[in-house]
Amino acid sequence: xxxxxxxxxxxxxxxxxxxxxxxxxxxxxxxxxxxxxxxxxxxxxxxxxxxxxxxxxxxxxxxxxxxxxxxxxxxxxxxxxxxxxxxxxxxxxxxxxxxxxxxxxxxxxxxxxxxxxxxxxxxxxxxxxxxxxxxxxxxxxxxxxxxxxxxxxxxxxxxxxxxxxxxxxxxxxxxxxxxxxxxxxxxxxxxxxxxxxxxxx
Numbered sequence: 001x002x003x004x005x006x007x008x009x010x011x012x013x014x015x016x017x018x019x020x021x022x023x024x025x026x027x028x029x030x031x032x033x034x035x036x037x038x039x040x041x042x043x044x045x046x047x048x049x050x051x052x053x054x055x056x057x058x059x060x061x062x063x064x065x066x067x068x069x070x071x072x073x074x075x076x077x078x079x080x081x082x083x084x085x086x087x088x089x090x091x092x093x094x095x096x097x098x099x100x101x102x103x104x105x106x107x108x109x110x111x112x113x114x115x116x117x118x119x120x121x122x123x124x125x126x127x128x129x130x131x132x133x134x135x136x137x138x139x140x141x142x143x144x145x146x147x148x149x150x151x152x153x154x155x156x157x158x159x160x161x162x163x164x165x166x167x168x169x170x171x172x173x174x175x176x177x178x179x180x181x182x183x184x185x186x187x188x189x190x191x192x193x194x195x196x197x198x199x200x201x
Contacts, residue, residue, distance in 0.1 A: 005032030017109040026193040027093035029104040040067035041099040047071030069097035085164035094194040098185040113176040115201040121194040125159035128188035
């Protein structure tokens with residue numbers, strides 16, 4: 001069956017396939033809905049319109065009617081703190097509240113055939129595993145994601161807000177042209193995904 005998803009676009013993001021080599025923003029997953037562009041464990045967006053109240057602002061209402069849970073990095077004690085492993089970009093959208101078995105699809109334009117090193121900006125309070133597939137073919141197997149838990153952080157809820165970049169976590173072969181990339185949550189869940197970077201080796 002031909003894939004029915006379409007690249008994301010809105011008033012801020014111009015749309016079209018995300019380009020590799022380059023950065024694939026996890027919140028810009030394809031249009032197409034449940035079972036086509038994504039699979040989520042429930043029907044509620046626990047970020048946009050829930051944690052972040054629906055007040056008409058772009059960041060608070062981003063894709064609020066879709067089940068993929070999305071929020072963004074905030075100033076102050078939320079995300080701008082010394083427990084991060086990397087400097088946060090504030091106002092950055094990311095996918096959160098992940099659970100095992102969930103997946104998200106991205107139409108990407110690979111500009112050059114080759115071997116790519118893949119990095120992930122994420123948080124994970126207990127570690128876990130993800131996987132990547134291309135055109136519904138597993139290309140990585142389970143990838144172990146290290147925990148970002150820090151016992152000296154006095155705020156328990158902030159264990160989900162310790163940003164880290166897992167550089168060069170895997171190398172994958174990609175063919176030039178349009179491809180459908182899928183990000184799978186394999187085990188444990190509770191991970192937040194901001195973006196995937198793809199760099200030619």
